Amino acid sequence: MKLEQREPLLDSGFWRAVAVMTVISIVLMVGVVVFPVEKYLPEAANISKPIDDLFKFCAFFGAPIFVFINGFLLYFSIRYRRRPDEPIDAVGSEIHEHHGLEVTWTIIPSLLMIVLAVLSYLVIPMYYPTNQAFASAVTLEAIGHKFYYEFRYPGLKQSVMNELHLPIGVPVTVDLTSAEDEQDVHNGAVIHSFWVPEFRVKQDMIPGIVIPIHFTPSEIGMYRIVCSEFCGLGHSHMWGKVIVQTRAEFDAWYADQQRAAASPIAAPLSLAGGNPSAGQTIFNAKCTVCHNAAPFAQRKVGPGLAQLFDDPDHPDLVTGKKATPDNVADILEHGAHGDMGVMPNMQANGLTPKDVADLVAYLRTLR
Amino acid sequence: MSVTHVELPASSHIHPPPDTFIKKYVFSLDHKVIAIQYFITAGLFLVFAGLLAELMRVQLMGPNNHVLSVAVFNQAYSLHGTAMVWLVGIPIVTGAFGNLIMPVQIGARDVAFPWLNMLSFWMLPVAGILVFASLLFGAPQAGWTEYPPVSLQLPLGESLSLWCAGVFVIGVSSTITGLNFLVTIVKMRAPGMTYTRMPLFVWATGVTAFLSMIATANLSAALAGLFIQHNFGVPFYDVTRGGAPVLWQHVFWFYSHPAVYILILPAFGIVSEVIPTFVRRPIFGYKAIAYSSAAIGLLSFMVWAHHMFTSGLQHWEQLFFMLLTMVIAVPTGIKIFSWVTTLWRGKIRLDSPLLFVLGFLSTFTLGGITGVMLASVPADAQEHASYFVVAHIHYVLFGGTIFGIFAGLYYWWPKMTGRMLDERLGKWHFWLMYIFFNLTFLPMHWAGLMGMPRRVATYDPMFAGTNLFVSISSFVLAASILIFIYNAYRSARYGEPAGPNPWGARTLEWMIPSPMPYYNFRDVPIVLSGPYDYGKPLPYANISQDLAMTPVR
Ligand code: HEM
Ligand SMILES: [Cu+2]
Numbered sequence: 001m002k003l004e005q006r007e008p009l010l011d012s013g014f015w016r017a018v019a020v021m022t023v024i025s026i027v028l029m030v031g032v033v034v035f036p037v038e039k040y041l042p043e044a045a046n047i048s049k050p051i052d053d054l055f056k057f058c059a060f061f062g063a064p065i066f067v068f069i070n071g072f073l074l075y076f077s078i079r080y081r082r083r084p085d086e087p088i089d090a091v092g093s094e095i096h097e098h099h100g101l102e103v104t105w106t107i108i109p110s111l112l113m114i115v116l117a118v119l120s121y122l123v124i125p126m127y128y129p130t131n132q133a134f135a136s137a138v139t140l141e142a143i144g145h146k147f148y149y150e151f152r153y154p155g156l157k158q159s160v161m162n163e164l165h166l167p168i169g170v171p172v173t174v175d176l177t178s179a180e181d182e183q184d185v186h187n188g189a190v191i192h193s194f195w196v197p198e199f200r201v202k203q204d205m206i207p208g209i210v211i212p213i214h215f216t217p218s219e220i221g222m223y224r225i226v227c228s229e230f231c232g233l234g235h236s237h238m239w240g241k242v243i244v245q246t247r248a249e250f251d252a253w254y255a256d257q258q259r260a261a262a263s264p265i266a267a268p269l270s271l272a273g274g275n276p277s278a279g280q281t282i283f284n285a286k287c288t289v290c291h292n293a294a295p296f297a298q299r300k301v302g303p304g305l306a307q308l309f310d311d312p313d314h315p316d317l318v319t320g321k322k323a324t325p326d327n328v329a330d331i332l333e334h335g336a337h338g339d340m341g342v343m344p345n346m347q348a349n350g351l352t353p354k355d356v357a358d359l360v361a362y363l364r365t366l367r
Numbered sequence: 368m369s370v371t372h373v374e375l376p377a378s379s380h381i382h383p384p385p386d387t388f389i390k391k392y393v394f395s396l397d398h399k400v401i402a403i404q405y406f407i408t409a410g411l412f413l414v415f416a417g418l419l420a421e422l423m424r425v426q427l428m429g430p431n432n433h434v435l436s437v438a439v440f441n442q443a444y445s446l447h448g449t450a451m452v453w454l455v456g457i458p459i460v461t462g463a464f465g466n467l468i469m470p471v472q473i474g475a476r477d478v479a480f481p482w483l484n485m486l487s488f489w490m491l492p493v494a495g496i497l498v499f500a501s502l503l504f505g506a507p508q509a510g511w512t513e514y515p516p517v518s519l520q521l522p523l524g525e526s527l528s529l530w531c532a533g534v535f536v537i538g539v540s541s542t543i544t545g546l547n548f549l550v551t552i553v554k555m556r557a558p559g560m561t562y563t564r565m566p567l568f569v570w571a572t573g574v575t576a577f578l579s580m581i582a583t584a585n586l587s588a589a590l591a592g593l594f595i596q597h598n599f600g601v602p603f604y605d606v607t608r609g610g611a612p613v614l615w616q617h618v619f620w621f622y623s624h625p626a627v628y629i630l631i632l633p634a635f636g637i638v639s640e641v642i643p644t645f646v647r648r649p650i651f652g653y654k655a656i657a658y659s660s661a662a663i664g665l666l667s668f669m670v671w672a673h674h675m676f677t678s679g680l681q682h683w684e685q686l687f688f689m690l691l692t693m694v695i696a697v698p699t700g701i702k703i704f705s706w707v708t709t710l711w712r713g714k715i716r717l718d719s720p721l722l723f724v725l726g727f728l729s730t731f732t733l734g735g736i737t738g739v740m741l742a743s744v745p746a747d748a749q750e751h752a753s754y755f756v757v758a759h760i761h762y763v764l765f766g767g768t769i770f771g772i773f774a775g776l777y778y779w780w781p782k783m784t785g786r787m788l789d790e791r792l793g794k795w796h797f798w799l800m801y802i803f804f805n806l807t808f809l810p811m812h813w814a815g816l817m818g819m820p821r822r823v824a825t826y827d828p829m830f831a832g833t834n835l836f837v838s839i840s841s842f843v844l845a846a847s848i849l850i851f852i853y854n855a856y857r858s859a860r861y862g863e864p865a866g867p868n869p870w871g872a873r874t875l876e877w878m879i880p881s882p883m884p885y886y887n888f889r890d891v892p893i894v895l896s897g898p899y900d901y902g903k904p905l906p907y908a909n910i911s912q913d914l915a916m917t918p919v920r
Contacts, residue, residue: 050745073729081716091902120743120744123744126745190516191514200745203677204678206678208611227820228753229514230441230821232521239827300437
C-alpha cells in the first residue's frame with residue numbers, strides 16, 4: 001500500500017513498454033496494409049480484393065490487440081515478478097476494478113465489430129446475387145459429381161468436365177448444385193464444394209438445392225478448383241481448373257466445343273498402337289485416385305486392376321461384359337455405374353482417344 | 368482466534384466411507400474418485416486420439432504419400448476429432464475438473480446426485496469402446512461432423528451405428544452431468560456463499576452445466592436421425608425423399624457451437640483461479656468475468672449457423688449470424704483484458720500452472736482473432752473448410768482447452784494426490800509444448816488461405832514444404848506430453864508431500880488436507896466474503912485455521 005502511494009500507478013517502465021508495443025503494432029499494421037497479397041495468391045476476380053480487404057481489416061486491428069496482449073503478458077510477468085528478497089507472502093496491488101478501463105475495452109471492440117459487420121455485409125451482394133440485377137450476366141451450371149465437376153454452358157449441348165473456361169471481364173453467375181442423377185443410398189449425391197482460391201469464391205454444392213454465385217474474372221490465367229467439403233474417397237483428388245481467357249480465345253474454344261457437339265458420332269476408338277509406358281504415366285496421374293495396380297480385392301473406390309483380363313474370380317466387368325480390351329475401352333470411354341460407385345467417363349477423366357489406347361495397353365501388361 | 372462453531376443442519380448425515388475396493392475405486396460415489404476416474408479414462412483416450420493425429424501427420428509429410436490408404440486416413444481424422452471433442456475435452460473439463468473442484472469450492476461434501484455422477488462416468492468408457500470399436504468395421508470417414516449424405520455412404524456396415532451410439536451415450540452422460548452440477552451449484556453452496564462470492568471456476572462450471580443440459584439434447588436428436596436413416600431408411604437427410612442434408616448441419620451445430628463453449632468455459636475458469644493465486648492479488652473485474660461467462664453462454668445458442676456460411680443461407684441469416692458471432696467475441700475479449708490487467712502490479716510467481724495460463728492467453732488470443740476473421744461472411748468464403756479453420760480450432764481447443772487443462776493439472780495435482788510435481792520438468796514441458804504448438808499450427812493458417820482444403824490425404828505439391836515442417840513440429844509437440852507423464856510417475860514415487868495449501872491460495876479446496884478427505888469438510892464452512900482478497904484475513908469461519916495458514920511454498 002505504501003509503495004503505491006509513493007510512485008505513480010503507471011510508471012515510466014510501463015510507458016516505455018507501451019511505446020515499444022506501439023511501435024511494433026504500427027510496423028505490423030503498416031505491414032498488413034502494404035502486404036502484396038496478389039504476389040502470393042492472384043486476385044483473379046472482381047470480388048477477390050474486397051474480400052482480401054476485409055481480411056486485412058481484421059488483421060489490421062487484430063495485430064495491435066495481439067501485440068498488446070502478448071506484450072503485456074511478457075512485460076508484467078517480468079516486471080512484477082516477486083524478487084527473491086521480497087517476503088514470501090508479499091501481495092500485489094488491491095486495485096481490482098476501473099470502470100473507465102472496463103467500459104473502454106467493451107465499447108471499442110463492439111464498435112470495431114459493428115464496422116466489420118457492416119463492411120462485410122456490403123460485400124456479400126457482390127457475390128451472392130440478390131435480385132435480377134445479374135440477369136444480364138451469363139449463367140452457367142456447375143454440378144458436383146464424385147469426384148469431378150461438370151459445367152454446362154447455355155447453348156452448348158454437351159457438358160464440359162473439370163475445366164471451366166471463362167472470358168475475362170464478363171460477369172458470370174454459376175448455378176451450383178450436386179448431381180441429382182446419382183440417387184441410391186450408397187452412390188447418391190453428396191455435398192461437394194466449389195472453391196477457386198484465386199477468386200476467393202467458395203460455395204457448397206448441395207443435392208437438391210441450386211445456389212447461384214456471382215463474379216467477374218479479372219485476370220487471365222489458369223487457376224485451381226478445389227473441393228473443400230469432404231465428399232468421399234476421391235475427395236483428396238477432386239480438383240478442377242478454371243481457365244480465364246481473352247474474349248477471342250474463349251470464343252475460339254467455344255466454337256470448337258460447338259463443332260464437337262455438331263459431329264455427334266466420333267470415330268470409334270482404335271486401340272492399335274497403344275503404348276504401355278505412356279499408359280502407366282497416365283494411370284499414375286489419373287486413375288490411382290480410385291484404383292490400385294493390384295489384385296481385385298485391394299480396392300480403393302473401385303477394384304484393383306492388376307488382373308483385369310485374367311482373373312478367374314471376376315471374369316466379367318462391372319458392365320456385365322467379358323473382360324476384353326474393347327469392353328475395357330468402353331468403360332474408359334463411357335464410365336460405369338456399379339455397386340462400388342460411379343466411374344467418370346472419358347471427358348470427366350480428361351482422356352483423349354490416344355490415352356485410352358495407351359491405358360488399355362498398360363493394363364494388359366499388369367499381372 | 369475465535370471460530371463460531373455451527374451445528375450441521377439436522378438433515379445432513381454422513382454415510383460411512385466405502386469399505387470394499389469395488390465401492391471405493393470402481394463404482395465409487397465420491398466426486399473426487401470419480402474425477403480421477405475421468406482423468407485416467409479420458410487421458411487414455413487422449414493418447415489414442417493423439418496417436419491417430421500423428422499417423423495423419425506421417426501421411427501428410429509429403430504429397431502423394433502412401434503410408435495410409437485414403438480410407439484409413441479418413442478414419443484417422445474422423446476418430447481423432449470425435450475422440451478429442453467428446454471423449455477427451457468435454458469429459459476432462461466437466462467430469463474431471465468439475466467433479467474434483469467445484470463441490471469443494473462451494474463448500475459442499477459431494478454433488479447433488481452422487482449416483483447419477485457415477486452413472487455419467489461409466490458412460491464414458493462405454494462410449495469410448497463403442498466409438499473405437501467402429502474401427503473394427505472400418506470407422507466412419509466424414510470427420511467428427513459426419514455430414515450426411517456422405518457419412519451414410521462410406522462406412523459399409525455397422526460402424527456408423529456404433530459411432531452414433533457412442534456419441535449418443537456420451538451426450539447423455541454430458542446432459543446428466545450438467546443437470547447434476549447445476550443443481551449442486553444452485554442448492555448446495557455453503558452458508559454465506561452468495562453467487563457473487565463464488566469462485567470464478569464455479570461460475571464457469573455453472574454456465575457450462577447449463578449449456579450441457581440444454582444443448583446436448585439437440586446432438587442426441589441429430590444422431591437419432593442419422594442412426595434411424597442409416598438402419599431403417601427414414602429419410603431425414605435424404606433430399607430425394609423429402610429430407611434435407613442441411614437439416615443435419617443446423618441441428619448438429621445448434622449443439623456443437625455451444626459445445627465449443629462447453630470446452631472452453633471451464634478452461635476460462637481454471638485461468639481465473641490460477642491467475643490470482645500466482646499473482647498474489649485480487650482478480651481484476653470479478654463481476655465482468657463472471658457475467659461475461661453468462662453472456663457467452665446465452666449468445667452461444669444464437670451463432671450456430673456461422674459454421675454454415677457456405678451452405679446456402681439467406682442473406683438476412685448471414686447478417687444475423689455474422690453480427691452475433693462478432694458480438695460473442697466482445698465478452699471473450701473482456702475476460703482476456705481482465706486477466707492481463709490482473710498481472711499488473713502483482714507479486715508474480717512464475718510456477719508451471721501460471722506458465723500454462725500465460726501460454727493459454729497468448730495462443731487463445733490468436734484463436735479469437737481468427738474467429739472474428741471467420742465470422743465475416745465474405746472472408747469466410749476463403750477460409751471455410753480449409754486448413755485455416757483447422758488452425759483456428761487448434762488455437763482455441765489446443766492452445767485454449769488443452770493448455771487450460773495442463774494449467775489445472777499442475778495447479779490441483781497437489782490437492783488431488785497430496786504430492787508435488789517437479790517444477791523443472793513442468794517448465795520443460797511448458798516451453799516445448801508452447802513452442803512446438805505454435806510451430807505446428809501457425810503455418811496451417813497460411814496453407815489454408817493459399818488453397819489447401821481440410822480432410823485431404825494428399826495435396827498440391829506447392830504445400831509440401833509447409834506440411835513437412837508442420838509434421839516434424841507435431842512429433843515434438845506430442846513428445847512434450849511424455850514429460851508430463853514422466854512427471855506424474857515421478858511425483859507418485861518421489862514427490863514431496865504437498866501439505867494442504869502449497870500455493871497459498873484462498874479458495875475452499877485449499878482449506879482442507881491434501882488429498883482431500885472423504886466428505887471434504889468436517890464442519891460446513893461459512894463464507895464471509897469473496898475468495899480473492901489477497902493480503903486480507905481469510906473469509907471463512909468454521910474451518911480449521913491451522914491448515915489454512917500454511918505458508919506459501
Ligand atoms: C472469439 C471467439 C470465436 C469466434 C468469433 C469464432 C468463430 C468461428 C467461426 C465463424 C467458425 C466457422 C468457420 C468455418 O467453418 O468456416 C469457427 C469454427 C470453429 N470454432 Fe470458433 N470462434 C471463436 C472461438 C472458439 C472457441 C472458444 C472454440 C472452442 C474452444 C472454437 C471452436 C471452433 C471449432 C471446433 C470450429 C470448427 C468446427 C469444424 O468445422 O470442425 N471457436 N469458429
Ligand atoms: Cu461456432
